[in-house]
Amino acid sequence: MGILQSIKMALKSIKGNKLRSVLTMLGMIIGVSSVIVLVSIAQGSTKNVTSQINQLGTNLLTISTFSTDVALTEDKISELSKLEGVKAISPVVSGRVNVKKDRTTSQVSLTGTNAAYSQVRDTKVSAGRFITDLDIEYRQKVAVIGSSTATTFFGTEDPVGQYLQIEGTSYKVVGVLVSKGSSMGQGGDNTVIVPLSTGQRLIGSTTISQVYLQGKSEDQMDNVMNEVEMKMASLYPNQSDSYSVTNQQDVMDTMSSVSDTMTLMLGGIASISLLVGGIGIMNIMLVSVSERTKEIGIRKAIGAKRRDVLIQFLIEAVVLSSVGGLIGIISGLGIGELVSSLFSLSVSFSSSVILFSFLFSLIVGVVFGVFPANKASKLNPIQALRYE
Structure with missing residues (x-):
């Protein structure tokens, strides 16, 4: 058959x-x-x-310090930025602040940083502009707000050019961020970004405990991380327990x-x-x-x-x-x-x-x-x- x-x-x-x-x-x-x-x-x-994870930025290294003895000063951050393979560097101070407009009041995440933050963390604006180096130099009272913050305080109005009260001080809104949604369990749209110098004054501390570095190439990230670790070891001898250097790719792996x-x-x-x-x-x-x-x-x-x-x-x-x-x-x-x-x-x-x-x-x-x-x-x- x-x-x-x-x-x-x-x-x-x-x-x-x-x-x-x-x-x-x-x-x-x-x-x-x-x-x-x-x-x-x-x-x-x-x-x-x-x-x-990719929303956190591309080719990203994060330096975090856990002790006041390890101070990431401007001079040391400048030395890190000169390392071969480092494309951009962005120091950050952060905290929670009270924001008010008219009768609306809310606590919002505050980030004080520099102009490079937009590039390092892949942060784009949907309206207006981002923080500039001049804003930091002249301690300008300007702010770039997240999309959720914009909706909370301005509804359907255009926030650019309007003012918000941050901890009782008036700040001009110069930009609105493109929505990123939640990232690693945290909402990234309910935020206010101000110049680094202004942010330090708002949170009452000049201590920089976190720095983001962007590598020039994804293929070179391991080498860049080794350079950064060696540089940190020379800047802070015998204090390796007081800081960490994290590679975004390690997190992804x-x-x-x-x-x-x-x-x-x-x-x-x-x-x-x-x-x-x-x-x-x-x-x-x-x-x-x-x-x-x-x-x-x-x-x-x-x-x-x-x-x-x-x-x-x-x-x-x-x-x-x-x-x-x-x-x-x-x-x-x-x-x-x-x-x-x-x-x-x-x-x-x-x-x-x-x-x-x-x-x-x-x-x-x-x-x-x-x-x-x-x-x-x-x-x-x-x-x-x-x-x-």
Whole structure:
């Protein structure tokens, strides 16, 4: 008997027991759709985290100090800016301030920095301008505000050119930032950026405890980090515990490793349901062998070879698993889109994951279909014909 004929007989047998076939495929449908949905959610989360880290700036190094003994003065910051591979440097002071306009009052994050901050932290303005070096030199009372701050105090009005009361002092709004949304769990739009000198006066401290450095090239970031660490060691000998130098890429690598582990774990958990579906296929196929014992005996009595019977039952198992896999793919894509819209989750579908889950369902069908198919092919035709 040819393969085509075996496939036709297998499909005919499946159609003859539609309800049982659907229930058998249900395990594969659930398994495949689970793999696609869970892995897609995990991959979407990974992309979302990567995007949030990238919002912090590109080719970014962060120097943070933990002690007042380690003072990042202008002279030392200037020395760091002269290092080979450093494109721009931005010292920062930060805190919380009370902002008021008319009857609206709110606490807002304050950042005092220089003109390079816009480039280093990839911060753009949607209206007006950013802080300039002249603003710092002349201690200008100007502010660039986040999009949320603009909405809170000005509604739909254009904030540029208007004034805000920051800690009781009037500041002119010269720019509004492009919305960045939340980054690493923190909202980045409810903020006020002022010149470094003005920010130091507002928070009542001249201590600079954080500096951002931007490298010239992503490929050189490891070398730049080594240079910065060596320079910091020479500026602050025997005080390495009082400061840290963080590479943005290290953070991304760590998050990527965690995300990959989570994706693998979720995929593994979902794959268990595929194995359960395979066991269901084997169980149903064994029942089918018992029900069709006389049919098998008749076929073997009229000349069917062991291989023909083996192929027929194996094809039935593969068809059940493959059809279940295809329906599972459609279900997984639909459920993924539904979850994304209902729970505002980032879902990223991958063709490789979809292909893997389908192929895995086929392999499961073959593996768990071999035993019942082998049992059917080994039946003695005389005993099979006498079976009641």
